[in-house]
Structure formats: C-alpha cells, structure tokens
Amino acid sequence: xxxxxxxxxxxxxxxxxxxxxxxxxxxxxxxxxxxxxxxxxxxxxxxxxxxxxxxxxxxxxxxxxxxxxxxxxxxxxxxxxxxxxxxxxxxxxxxxxxxxxxxxxxxxxxxxxxxxxxxxxxxxxxxxxxxxxxxxxxxxxxxxxxxxxxxxxxxxxxxxxxxxxxxxxxxxxxxxxxxxxxxxxxxxxxxxxxxxxxxxxxxxxxxxxxxxxxxxxxxxxxxxxxxxxxxxxxxxxxxxxxxxxxxxxxxxxxxxxxxxxxxxxxxxxxxxxxxxxxxxxxxxxxxxxxxxxxxxxxxxxxxxxxxxxx
Numbered sequence: 334x335x336x337x338x339x340x341x342x343x344x345x346x347x348x349x350x351x352x353x354x355x356x357x358x359x360x361x362x363x364x365x366x367x368x369x370x371x372x373x374x375x376x377x378x379x380x381x382x383x384x385x386x387x388x389x390x391x392x393x394x395x396x397x398x399x400x401x402x403x404x405x406x407x408x409x410x411x412x413x414x415x416x417x418x419x420x421x422x423x424x425x426x427x428x429x430x431x432x433x434x435x436x437x438x439x440x441x442x443x444x445x446x447x448x449x450x451x452x453x454x455x456x457x458x459x460x461x462x463x464x465x466x467x468x469x470x471x472x473x474x475x476x477x478x479x480x481x482x483x484x485x486x487x488x489x490x491x492x493x494x495x496x497x498x499x500x501x502x503x504x505x506x507x508x509x510x511x512x513x514x515x516x517x518x519x520x521x522x523x524x525x526x527x528x529x530x531x532x533x534x535x536x537x538x539x540x541x542x543x544x545x546x547x548x549x550x551x552x553x554x555x556x557x558x559x560x561x562x563x564x565x566x567x568x569x570x571x572x573x574x575x576x577x578x579x580x581x582x583x584x585x586x587x588x589x590x591x592x593x594x595x596x597x598x599x600x601x602x603x604x605x606x607x608x609x610x611x612x613x614x615x616x617x618x619x620x621x622x623x624x625x626x627x628x629x630x631x632x633x634x635x636x637x638x639x640x641x642x643x
Contacts, residue, residue: 334374335414336623338405344414345402347422348372348379349432351539353392366392370401370414371539372432379403379414391421397538398422398432410631429538436491440477443491446498450505450524456517458569462577463521465562466528472558475531480540482530485635486612488540493531496611497524503607504600511599518573519600522580526604529555529581552593555581576600584608616640 338344348370357364366381366388379401381388391399403416436443447467454460467473481487481496501523508514529551535543545554556578563569563577579601585592586605596602613636620630620640630640 335372335377336374340405340407342405347400349539350397373434375434377414379416381416388419396421398424398427434489436489436495438495443494443498450501450520454517454520458573459517459521461566479531480534480536483540486615497527499611500607503610504603507603514599519603522577522600523604526581526584528558552582580604
C-alpha cells in the first residue's frame with residue numbers, strides 16, 4: 334500500500350491518479366510528470382522523470398487507473414515515489430472502491446453511535462427531520478458515504494458520517510454543562526451541519542469539488558437540502574426552522590472563513606467550536622500516525638504551525 338512505503342523501498346501496485354501535471358525542467362529541455370497517486374491507504378505524489386508519449390496520451394484522454402512500479406524517496410521530510418514503469422488498466426477490470434480510502438471507523442460502529450445520538454432527541458419535529466434525511470433513499474446513503482473534505486480532515490469515504498457523529502458527541506458533552514442549552518437542537522444541528530458536502534464533492538473517482546460545490550459551497554447547499562426536508566414536515570415551527578438553518582449558516586464561525594453568519598445562539602456557538610475541535614484534533618492524530626516516533630511534525634499549512642507529537 335502507498336502509505337506503507339518507506340524511504341528506499343520499491344513499490345508495485347495499482348493506483349488511481351487523481352491529478353497530474355507536466356512540469357518543465359528548470360535547467361534543461363523537456364519536462365517530467367507529477368502524478369497524485371491514491372489507493373485505500375492514502376495519497377502519495379509520484380514523479381516520472383522519463384516517460385513515453387503514450388503515457389501523456391493516456392492521461393490527456395482521461396485514463397486514471399494504472400499499475401505502477403517505482404522507488405520511494407524522501408526529500409525535505411516528504412516522501413515521493415519515483416515511477417519508472419506505468420501500465421494502463423481498463424476501468425472495467427477494477428472495482429474503484431478498492432482504491433479509495435475509507436474511514437478507519439466501521440460502518441457498524443458509526444451506525445450504532447448515530448442511533449445512540451438519535452435516541453437522545455425528544456423533540457418530535459427534530460426527530461422527524463433527522464428521520465426524513467437519514468432514511469431518504471438518496472441523501473441517507475450519500476451522508477454515510479461522502480467524505481468530509483478534499484484534503485484537511487476525514488478526506489475519505491464515510492468521512493462526513495464520522496465527522497458529523499464526532500461533532501455531535503462533542504457538542505452533546507459540552508452542552509450538558511449549560512442547563513439553558515437545548516440538547517435536542519444541538520445534537521440535530523451537529524449531525525446536519527455539514528450535509529451540504531453531499532453535493533459539494535464528487536467521490537466516485539477520488540475526491541474532487543463538483544461544479545455546484547465550487548459555485549455555491551456546502552453551507553448554501555446544506556441550507557437548501559434541510560429547507561427542502563423541513564418543508565415536507567407538517568406544522569414544523571418557524572422559529573425552530575430558523576435556529577436549525579442558523580446553525581448551518583454560522584458553523585464556520587467567522588466571515589473570513591466564508592461563514593454567512595456568526596453564531597448568535599448558544600447551540601450554534603458550541604457546534605462551531607466542536608467542528609473546529611474535531612477537525613484539528615484529527616490533524617494531530619494524522620501527524621502522529623504519519624510520523625511515528627518523531628518529536629515534531631512537518632509544518633502543517635492548514636494549522637500554520639508544527640505539532641509536538643510526544
């Protein structure tokens with residue numbers, strides 16, 4: 334597997350190429366290829382210093398599944414794969430899900446944790462909203478399959494499900510310390526805060542932004558999805574609807590983080606911080622997993638700092 338590669342070791346296996354680029358050499362004529370390669374274990378950048386024209390033709394035609402051979406090498410703390418052999422594999426010969434990473438938390442465990450959270454909700458309108466969404470023949474399956482991000486946190490199948498459950502568990506725990514917080518609202522809002530990512534990303538051939546996702550973003554898409562489901566519930570209270578939609582619209586917390594609103598109710602504030610906490614603690618976990626035994630991580634651009642791993 335790609336993530337099991339160590340410096341100096343040879344790799345041979347089947348990968349999905351998510352992105353590729355032809356890069357000119359700086360000091361001589363010609364160019365080399367960079368290939369973002371993926372299998373179930375994760376992503377690794379590959380480079381082909383020499384390649385026949387046929388390879389470039391395959392990539393330009395949209396082919397993306399290959400058998401590759403190469404050697405892992407480390408440069409400035411980053412592991413790359415120097416690819417010396419590549420062979421096209423017909424798409425019909427591969428089950429793509431075998432190449433896409435998925436949550437380390439099993440579907441059975443996530444479903445059990447989700448149901449535990451749902452049993453804590455007593456408000457019949459919020460119960461109905463969650464049932465409408467989670468049992469929907471399209472949205473329910475997508476919620477349990479979609480990634481939570483392209484790169485930063487839980488960027489794998491079932492990532493949205495894992496992230497939403499963890500945020501709901503964190504928010505539920507925090508909210509329990511404040512008697513005036515509506516626990517039903519906080520659990521429901523946390524479980525639904527990122528549902529727009531169902532439409533923001535495509536994930537059948539790697540994780541990429543959809544056109545709708547780039548144009549609108551997951552907050553607006555989430556507001557549309559939830560509004561549509563609420564409209565199907567008879568006599569759903571207007572104030573409760575406004576609070577749920579406010580939680581979704583404010584969960585990024587700051588205008589400079591593309592949040593249409595800042596949190597104006599306690600439940601929204603708790604969900605905002607629980608969302609950040611899960612995303613950043615995930616990055617600590619990943620840094621430890623990716624650099625076992627190291628004292629410090631490489632510089633983490635999304636967090637703008639090095640992380641102490643001991």
